[in-house]
Amino acid sequence: MVIRIYKANMAGRRNASVSDFAEITDRKRKPHKSLLAPIHKKGGRNNQGIVTTRFRGGGHKRRFRVIDFKRNKDNVLAAVEAIEYDPNRSARIALLKYADGEHRYILAPEGLKAGDTVMSGEQAEPRVGHCMPLSKIPLGMAIHNIELQPGRGGQICRSAGCSATLTAREGDWAQITLPSGEMRRVSAKSRATLGTIGNADHMNISLGKAGRKRWLGRKPHNRGTSMNPVNHPLGGGEGRTKGGRHPCGPTGVLAKGGKTRHRRKPSNSAIIRRRRPGPRYIGSK
Numbered sequence: 001m002v003i004r005i006y007k008a009n010m011a012g013r014r015n016a017s018v019s020d021f022a023e024i025t026d027r028k029r030k031p032h033k034s035l036l037a038p039i040h041k042k043g044g045r046n047n048q049g050i051v052t053t054r055f056r057g058g059g060h061k062r063r064f065r066v067i068d069f070k071r072n073k074d075n076v077l078a079a080v081e082a083i084e085y086d087p088n089r090s091a092r093i094a095l096l097k098y099a100d101g102e103h104r105y106i107l108a109p110e111g112l113k114a115g116d117t118v119m120s121g122e123q124a125e126p127r128v129g130h131c132m133p134l135s136k137i138p139l140g141m142a143i144h145n146i147e148l149q150p151g152r153g154g155q156i157c158r159s160a161g162c163s164a165t166l167t168a169r170e171g172d173w174a175q176i177t178l179p180s181g182e183m184r185r186v187s188a189k190s191r192a193t194l195g196t197i198g199n200a201d202h203m204n205i206s207l208g209k210a211g212r213k214r215w216l217g218r219k220p221h222n223r224g225t226s227m228n229p230v231n232h233p234l235g236g237g238e239g240r241t242k243g244g245r246h247p248c249g250p251t252g253v254l255a256k257g258g259k260t261r262h263r264r265k266p267s268n269s270a271i272i273r274r275r276r277p278g279p280r281y282i283g284s285k
Contacts, residue, residue, distance in 0.1 A: 003204050016208020023092060023198065025082035025114045032095055032103050037064040039088075041217070054250075059217025062087045068096075068104040069145060069153035071131035071191060074121030076100065080129075083108050090160035090202045094129075107145055107158060109195030120191075128195035134174040135188040137166055144197050146176065147190035148267075154193070161200030166192075180275035224250070 145154030229236035
């Protein structure tokens with residue numbers, strides 16, 4: 001993938017860039033009709049119509065591509081028909097056609113191209129795009145789409161350019177190192193797909209103008225200090241102020257410094273080493 005920079009013929013194009021979509025098999029190709037589903041937009045509102053997530057709404061109409069995160073069609077060869085664009089995620093998706101005629105979408109790893117064959121199950125070889133239990137994957141290999149519980153489907157490392165590393169195995173447990181630096185143990189029966197998710201340059205794309213953000217369904221993010229006191233705890237004051245208190249949300253919940261993970265979350269025992277602390281983490285320097 002290569003980032004294409006627009007010619008600066010107007011202000012909105014001056015700092016904008018876009019993917020060249022070189023890995024897409026055919027840009028005029030339509031998605032597989034049986035694997036499409038409608039998306040009902042909520043605009044950040046719950047079932048009572050109350051905004052629970054601010055600054056969401058609008059955006060271009062999309063249709064959901066049904067992705068096979070479980071990869072549970074074992075020991076059946078599948079040919080990659082095409083690498084396609086998915087508007088709902090940063091990664092590319094691959095359309096598989098199994099030997100019995102069934103079609104499924106999967107996340108496309110780096111290096112997978114049309115015409116390749118992939119397989120799932122314990123009998124699969126350790127190659128890019130194959131899905132296997134962690135008990136069968138060689139140590140040190142890059143993996144993605146990792147299950148936290150066997151049979152539940154992949155939940156970790158699903159965005160563009162992400163991969164984890166299988167570092168150790170002991171008994172019924174496997175140890176993986178995540179991109180954040182966190183080390184976690186999961187069941188050795190859980191499945192993962194070999195390789196790294198493609199489209200790694202997605203993070204280098206510059207939108208260039210506010211309108212492209214609106215196309216993605218993101219509304220302008222208003223600062224609390226620019227609001228009135230009735231709308232936000234940081235609002236009001238004569239002239240420009242810094243708010244007069246620690247940063248917080250509209251309900252007064254502090255926004256910086258605190259740990260957000262539940263103290264007694266059941267899966268805490270599965271974390272061997274916490275992720276690397278960021279700049280806003282308590283105790284960081």
